[in-house]
Amino acid sequence: xxxxxFADKLLKTKHDFEYYEKLYPKRDLDDKAMxxxxxxxxxxxxxxxxxxxxxISMKMAKQSNGIFFLRIEDTDQKRSIEDGVSKIITDLANFxxxxxxxxxxDGDKGEYGPYTQSEREDIYKAFAKKLIIEDKAYxxxxxxxxxxxxRERQEKHKERIGYYGYYARxxxxxxxxxxxxxxxxxKYIIRLKSKGNFNHRFKFKDEIKxxxxxxxxxxxxxxxxxxxxxxxxxxxxxxxxxxxxxxxIRGDEWLSSIPVHVQLFEYLGFKxxxxxxxxxxxxxxxxxxxxxxxxxxxEAAISYxxxxxxxxxxxxxxxxxxxxxxxxxWMSQNKDKDVSEFVLDFKKMPVGGSLFDYDKLMNISKNxxxxxxxSEVYDMTLNWAKMYDNDFALLLKKYKDYSIKIFNIEREQxxxxxxxGYFGEVKDQIWYMYDELFKPDKYEWQRITDMDEIKHILxxxxxxxxxxxxxxxTWFNNMKKAAISLxxxxxxxxxKENPDNYKGSIADFSTVVRVCLTSKSNTPDLYEIMRLxxxxxxxxxxxxxx
RNA sequence: GGCCUGUUGGUCAAGUGGUCAAGACGCCACCCUCUCAAGGUGGAAUCACGAGUUCAACUCUCGUACAGGCUACCA
Numbered sequence: 001x002x003x004x005x006f007a008d009k010l011l012k013t014k015h016d017f018e019y020y021e022k023l024y025p026k027r028d029l030d031d032k033a034m035x036x037x038x039x040x041x042x043x044x045x046x047x048x049x050x051x052x053x054x055x056i057s058m059k060m061a062k063q064s065n066g067i068f069f070l071r072i073e074d075t076d077q078k079r080s081i082e083d084g085v086s087k088i089i090t091d092l093a094n095f096x097x098x099x100x101x102x103x104x105x106d107g108d109k110g111e112y113g114p115y116t117q118s119e120r121e122d123i124y125k126a127f128a129k130k131l132i133i134e135d136k137a138y139x140x141x142x143x144x145x146x147x148x149x150x151r152e153r154q155e156k157h158k159e160r161i162g163y164y165g166y167y168a169r170x171x172x173x174x175x176x177x178x179x180x181x182x183x184x185x186x187k188y189i190i191r192l193k194s195k196g197n198f199n200h201r202f203k204f205k206d207e208i209k210x211x212x213x214x215x216x217x218x219x220x221x222x223x224x225x226x227x228x229x230x231x232x233x234x235x236x237x238x239x240x241x242x243x244x245x246x247x248x249i250r251g252d253e254w255l256s257s258i259p260v261h262v263q264l265f266e267y268l269g270f271k272x273x274x275x276x277x278x279x280x281x282x283x284x285x286x287x288x289x290x291x292x293x294x295x296x297x298x299e300a301a302i303s304y305x306x307x308x309x310x311x312x313x314x315x316x317x318x319x320x321x322x323x324x325x326x327x328x329x330w331m332s333q334n335k336d337k338d339v340s341e342f343v344l345d346f347k348k349m350p351v352g353g354s355l356f357d358y359d360k361l362m363n364i365s366k367n368x369x370x371x372x373x374x375s376e377v378y379d380m381t382l383n384w385a386k387m388y389d390n391d392f393a394l395l396l397k398k399y400k401d402y403s404i405k406i407f408n409i410e411r412e413q414x415x416x417x418x419x420x421g422y423f424g425e426v427k428d429q430i431w432y433m434y435d436e437l438f439k440p441d442k443y444e445w446q447r448i449t450d451m452d453e454i455k456h457i458l459x460x461x462x463x464x465x466x467x468x469x470x471x472x473x474t475w476f477n478n479m480k481k482a483a484i485s486l487x488x489x490x491x492x493x494x495x496k497e498n499p500d501n502y503k504g505s506i507a508d509f510s511t512v513v514r515v516c517l518t519s520k521s522n523t524p525d526l527y528e529i530m531r532l533x534x535x536x537x538x539x540x541x542x543x544x545x546x
Numbered sequence: 547g548g549c550c551u552g553u554u555g556g557u558c559a560a561g562u563g564g565u566c567a568a569g570a571c572g573c574c575a576c577c578c579u580c581u582c583a584a585g586g587u588g589g590a591a592u593c594a595c596g597a598g599u600u601c602a603a604c605u606c607u608c609g610u611a612c613a614g615g616c617u618a619c620c621a
Binding site for chain 1: 547548549551557560569570571572579580584585612613615616617618619620621
């Protein structure tokens with residue numbers, strides 16, 4: 001029996017590899033264009049690090065007029081969950097990650113499909129057969145138990161672990177011996193027949209990490225598993241070749257698989273793509289850095305940001321500053337430009353892991369929210385509240401115009417307020433503006449705590465000096481007059497120079513009014529608050545105090 | 547254990563042989579100010595360690611330490 005027949009016996013396929021080579025033509029793109037992809041397992045869970053990698057891949061394709069596609073890597077059936085794919089697609093779409101081709105909620109889009117690995121079984125087998133025919137792959141009949149024994153022995157003797165050299169027992173099985181085992185009903189998988197030498201190094205250049213030297217792969221790695229599906233390594237080589245991926249962008253946990261992958265491309269006669277290995281986003285745990293973990297760290301899940309009400313855009317801006325730290329400076333120097341004009345550069349990406357920096361995220365988020373219009377802040381807060389605080393949502397809907405005015409306090413101006421970092425904290429900042437919520441546990445009186453004095457101040461000021469139609473300057477002048485009439489300093493400077501001459505300052509005076517109306521000592525502009533509250537609410541609140 | 551990668555202030559980082567070692571976040575102080583949030587000004591704080599190469603080393607080489615990753619019929 002020749003190798004061709006042998007291969008046919010081992011793997012049944014509808015087509016041979018040449019058929020598939022012809023099926024997928026070269027892409028008609030210019031030299032600079034990058035073809036990138038995002039290739040998750042359908043677990044339904046999107047990790048912050050995955051979003052980060054997806055973003056970089058998409059951005060690189062877009063800025064080079066290339067193609068960005070979605071491929072689903074479901075060769076490990078245990079990891080797949082129902083609806084996992086559509087959940088991933090919608091989650092990513094919420095963060096502005098969209099694909100030019102690949103899997104969509106309505107089926108595949110594009111000429112290089114199918115884009116789901118479990119539907120490509122025949123393709124992988126066709127290429128595995130090519131390797132078998134060329135004596136670059138062979139069937140392995142070793143049982144999981146015997147492999148385990150080997151591993152234990154290797155550990156005990158401090159040898160390198162794996163299926164190589166002496167341990168690669170099925171490697172030199174003759175075709176006849178193999179056929180006999182098959183006839184006996186022995187199960188087999190397909191392994192690569194590696195000619196690599198672990199003591200030889202080969203040079204490799206990663207787009208992000210730069211030059212490095214790695215040992216050649218001498219392991220006869222599995223390429224087709226017993227369930228007939230390929231391993232990640234083999235699927236990666238076949239898919240990224242057939243789909244004409246130019247740049248493989250992925251997490252750097254893959255770096256040590258590079259010798260295997262390059263070898264696979266070469267054995268298959270494929271052109272090796274460029275690789276860009278991204279450093280992980282890490283978190284500090286007991287004084288050491290570690291990768292953001294799905295189990296331990298809530299901030300690893302994209303849903304975390306949604307629940308807090310951190311705008312998706314802010315998360316993306318944060319990720320982009322992590323990717324290229326000069327992005328921040330570019331933004332501040334190009335305020336008139338759209339962020340999409342920024343050119344991301346592999347060479348500027350961090351090579352070590354970056355710690356997740358919540359303070360930085362908040363800073364970026366506050367700045368971003370401060371640029372929004374009041375109506376936009378209203379919409380986004382309402383959207384958040386609908387999901388996570390229904391009572392608040394009802395209030396916002398009931399008092400829509402009033403609420404927008406609240407959000408507009410010190411907003412649409414050159415130096416807007418920057419006090420909202422996430423929509424989940426909005427209610428804590430403005431609750432006192434709504435009568436339904438205004439049930440203070442305590443009043444934050446500051447320097448003036450004597451209730452008679454407080455009543456006196458409120459009475460004199462509100463009845464004799466306050467007029468709701470005053471403009472801001474008049475309003476403040478009148479407040480000063482009221483303060484002076486009761487023995488308080490109208491100017492801070494005067495008070496600081498001669499504190500003994502006064503009962504207090506205009507600050508102390510205005511604080512009484514502020515706390516009476518809001519119960520809080522720290523609020524945005526008091527003039528705006530009083531105008532928005534209006535007379536009825538104000539007098540009701542005065543009565544609550546007196 | 548083996549292999550790979552990395553290490554500049556608290557965090558993110560620029561910097562590739564000669565710099566007073568950028569900038570951002572955070573922190574502190576002051577200014578502005580009716581309180582906050584901002585804004586402005588200033589400040590503290592960094593080249594992991596040890597050798598070597600060199601007139602000169604954060605930058606090049608080697609070693610050490612520490613950290614991370616990989617070492618599956620998982621991806």
